[in-house]
Amino acid sequence: MSTMSPIPRRSFLAVSGIVSGLLVAGGPLSLIAPGRAWALEMKVLTSSQGGALMSVARTIAPHDNLEDAAYALVVKAIDAAAAADEHVRSLVAAGLAGLGGDFASLTEAARTAALKAVEKSAFFQLLRASTLANLYSSAIAYAHFGYEGEAFSKGGYLTRGFDDLHWLPEVPLQDSGPGVGGG
Amino acid sequence: MVQIAHDDSDAIVIIGSGAGGGTLAHELTRRGIKVVLLEAGARQSLASFSQNPGEAFAQLTWLEPRTTSGSWTVREDYPGLPSWTCKTVGGTTVHWTGATPRIRPWELRARTTYGHIAGASLIDWPIEYAELERYYDHAERRLNVTRRHGNPGLPASSHFKVMYNGAKRIGYKQVHTGYLAVNTRPADDRGMCIQQGFCVQGCKTGAKWSTLYTEIPRAEATGHLDLRIRCRALRIEHGENGRVNAVVYHDESGQELRQRARLVCVACNSIETARLLLLSESARFPHGLANSSDQVGRNYCRHTAGFVWGVFDQPIRFWRGTTLAGIVEDETKHDPKRGFAGGYHLELAALDLPSLPLAGFPSTLWGRELGFLMDHYERMAGMLINGEDMPRATNRITLDPTVKDSFALPVAHIHVDEHDNDAAMRTHAQRQGRAIYEAVGAIRTATSRQTPATHNMCTARMSKNPGDGVVDEYGRAHDVPNLFISDGSALSTPGSANPTLTIVALALRQAEYITRELSARNL
Numbered sequence: 001m002s003t004m005s006p007i008p009r010r011s012f013l014a015v016s017g018i019v020s021g022l023l024v025a026g027g028p029l030s031l032i033a034p035g036r037a038w039a040l041e042m043k044v045l046t047s048s049q050g051g052a053l054m055s056v057a058r059t060i061a062p063h064d065n066l067e068d069a070a071y072a073l074v075v076k077a078i079d080a081a082a083a084a085d086e087h088v089r090s091l092v093a094a095g096l097a098g099l100g101g102d103f104a105s106l107t108e109a110a111r112t113a114a115l116k117a118v119e120k121s122a123f124f125q126l127l128r129a130s131t132l133a134n135l136y137s138s139a140i141a142y143a144h145f146g147y148e149g150e151a152f153s154k155g156g157y158l159t160r161g162f163d164d165l166h167w168l169p170e171v172p173l174q175d176s177g178p179g180v181g182g183g
Numbered sequence: 184m185v186q187i188a189h190d191d192s193d194a195i196v197i198i199g200s201g202a203g204g205g206t207l208a209h210e211l212t213r214r215g216i217k218v219v220l221l222e223a224g225a226r227q228s229l230a231s232f233s234q235n236p237g238e239a240f241a242q243l244t245w246l247e248p249r250t251t252s253g254s255w256t257v258r259e260d261y262p263g264l265p266s267w268t269c270k271t272v273g274g275t276t277v278h279w280t281g282a283t284p285r286i287r288p289w290e291l292r293a294r295t296t297y298g299h300i301a302g303a304s305l306i307d308w309p310i311e312y313a314e315l316e317r318y319y320d321h322a323e324r325r326l327n328v329t330r331r332h333g334n335p336g337l338p339a340s341s342h343f344k345v346m347y348n349g350a351k352r353i354g355y356k357q358v359h360t361g362y363l364a365v366n367t368r369p370a371d372d373r374g375m376c377i378q379q380g381f382c383v384q385g386c387k388t389g390a391k392w393s394t395l396y397t398e399i400p401r402a403e404a405t406g407h408l409d410l411r412i413r414c415r416a417l418r419i420e421h422g423e424n425g426r427v428n429a430v431v432y433h434d435e436s437g438q439e440l441r442q443r444a445r446l447v448c449v450a451c452n453s454i455e456t457a458r459l460l461l462l463s464e465s466a467r468f469p470h471g472l473a474n475s476s477d478q479v480g481r482n483y484c485r486h487t488a489g490f491v492w493g494v495f496d497q498p499i500r501f502w503r504g505t506t507l508a509g510i511v512e513d514e515t516k517h518d519p520k521r522g523f524a525g526g527y528h529l530e531l532a533a534l535d536l537p538s539l540p541l542a543g544f545p546s547t548l549w550g551r552e553l554g555f556l557m558d559h560y561e562r563m564a565g566m567l568i569n570g571e572d573m574p575r576a577t578n579r580i581t582l583d584p585t586v587k588d589s590f591a592l593p594v595a596h597i598h599v600d601e602h603d604n605d606a607a608m609r610t611h612a613q614r615q616g617r618a619i620y621e622a623v624g625a626i627r628t629a630t631s632r633q634t635p636a637t638h639n640m641c642t643a644r645m646s647k648n649p650g651d652g653v654v655d656e657y658g659r660a661h662d663v664p665n666l667f668i669s670d671g672s673a674l675s676t677p678g679s680a681n682p683t684l685t686i687v688a689l690a691l692r693q694a695e696y697i698t699r700e701l702s703a704r705n706l
Contacts (some may be wrong), residue, residue, distance in 0.1 A: 061551075061557065062554040063557065117524060119547075123313075128549055129541075130548065132540040133237075136540055138447040146561040147502065147560060149233035149234070149536075150235070150381070152421070156388075157379060157380065157503040158376070162340045163324070163341055163504070165342075165497075171344055171347045174359075175347065176337070176359070177329065177336035177337045179329075
């Protein structure tokens with residue numbers, strides 16, 4: 001969790017807004033994070049914009065058992081992009097305003113319909129791309145989805161289960177090749 | 184390493200160090216010919232390859248902008264990355280999956296085999312299969328391809344077991360772990376495959392052939408190679424006699440330099456090769472170098488491509504194992520009864536977690552369907568369609584009228600309207616792919632649309648008739664006797680095979696030809 005700070009640390013840098021939450025007890029993150037509470041301090045987005053973006057990200061890529069902290073990384077990336085580029089900042093602000101102040105409190109069906117209506121917009125494409133690029137690339141996501149990531153340092157999977165599927169028949173040798181030790 | 188003087192008018196200059204340029208550089212230098220090899224990218228190594236997918240992408244990819252138009256779905260799904268090519272020593276041989284099927288004999292006679300197809304610009308290759316076959320053999324031995332010349336295949340991964348059993352159950356016969364330039368045992372100073380699944384980020388054992396750690400260091404060892412990295416070619420110049428005589432490039436420090444040349448070989452991957460020729464316009468070649476036929480940049484092919492995904496109720500963990508070690512060959516035939524000309528391969532394909540939603544699904548996919556698929560990441564199987572697409576004169580690379588790169592030069596603009604034949608083939612292939620997974624109990628299947636092109640071909644194609652293409656059967660420009668094209672641009676038609684093996688075979692053949700012509704003082 002190097003990308004977010006545990007509460008109650010507050011930075012002396014200018015902070016525009018905050019999104020925060022609690023890690024799920026017993027979840028993969030709670031084992032590696034320094035505390036259960038987390039907070040994301042944003043540079044340019046307001047707390048309510050951050051909350052709405054969390055909700056947009058969850059509507060674009062819904063995973064009921066994936067904790068908010070994973071979605072906060074999407075908000076963090078959008079906040080950073082907005083801080084670096086005035087165009088992004090106004091695109092996000094206008095897009096969120098268009099969704100209405102109560103977007104985060106709508107039902108999922110209503111949120112989906114609202115986003116469907118703006119699906120072709122630059123705002124939605126930015127949020128979709130940002131969500132996909134940041135939600136699945138974190139250590140949180142690797143743990144949640146069971147992805148093992150880098151394997152070279154562990155010797156790959158040649159002797160660690162690259163062929164351990166047994167619910168289908170094996171492939172005859174002429175269509176595959178010799179395994180470890182030539183067998 | 185030799186240093187060749189900038190004013191040495193005997194220099195052979197190769198632009199691009201990938202499958203074509205890297206192989207050609209080795210073949211010429213080992214015969215004692217001095218070569219300047221210009222490479223726009225940096226030099227990585229087995230140790231420096233990043234295993235973080237996002238970092239690896241940034242480390243290896245050509246990131247200068249390209250623009251796109253046309254009715255193809257890539258314009259909608261990947262407007263910022265219509266093509267995915269590399270900028271690094273070794274080029275796309277660092278990033279490729281190692282898949283080395285051959286173009287089929289009848290595919291070399293595409294125009295004759297398929298007949299006239301409205302809206303397509305098919306031609307036959309100027310080379311007979313029997314001739315190309317000799318170089319395929321040579322290339323396969325060079326790359327140490329599995330399942331060829333007595334080599335065993337790679338062992339079957341869990342992921343391949345799913346493809347294999349499904350394909351067999353729906354009646355396919357030619358299904359196996361593929362022809363791959365991947366060592367099953369240490370050989371040729373390269374390591375062996377440890378089934379780690381990080382093929383396209385740069386293979387850290389070197390099991391997968393790349394010019395980065397084979398042809399290029401061997402060329403350096405001859406003492407005849409002057410490799411200049413982070414050097415971007417800007418234009419090729421010619422003399423009053425119409426022969427090329429220099430390459431102007433930017434070096435790492437931003438200095439503009441001019442390398443005199445006796446011979447120039449362009450191998451920048453199809454899009455940039457066409458762009459460089461177009462940028463090299465002059466009073467004598469007002470439409471671009473070697474472009475009196477107006478064929479430079481046209482007939483752009485990228486293979487009919489796309490993913491098919493199957494979701495199962497049991498774990499597969501498809502990221503474990505050689506990414507592309509599985510192939511179905513049965514559909515590479517030409518059988519018009521299927522409703523289209525040409526054929527396709529189905530190839531095993533997995534994506535790492537961060538890349539799957541970005542590269543594996545269309546931009547229209549989001550919400551619960553996306554959530555469902557990603558929730559089943561451990562239980563997914565995947566395959567990639569790789570089919571012959573129809574060349575069209577209007578599918579072409581041009582210079583963008585407004586967008587400039589970091590050298591203030593117009594970027595490549597890619598226009599593609601898919602031919603109906605491509606769409607019919609994709610529909611057929613997606614149906615067959617889904618059937619494979621359903622035959623072994625898939626609870627859901629999904630497909631992507633066309634993916635960003637990693638196979639870029641035919642933009643400076645070989646042709647018997649100079650009016651139909653840009654180069655002859657040896658890759659020598661019809662218009663300019665000492666200018667050669669040495670990459671996938673020169674393919675006359677795309678065929679249904681991943682292009683690298685063919686590019687290497689043609690480079691081996693071209694190297695023999697250049698050597699012969701140089702010693703006969705014809706060049």
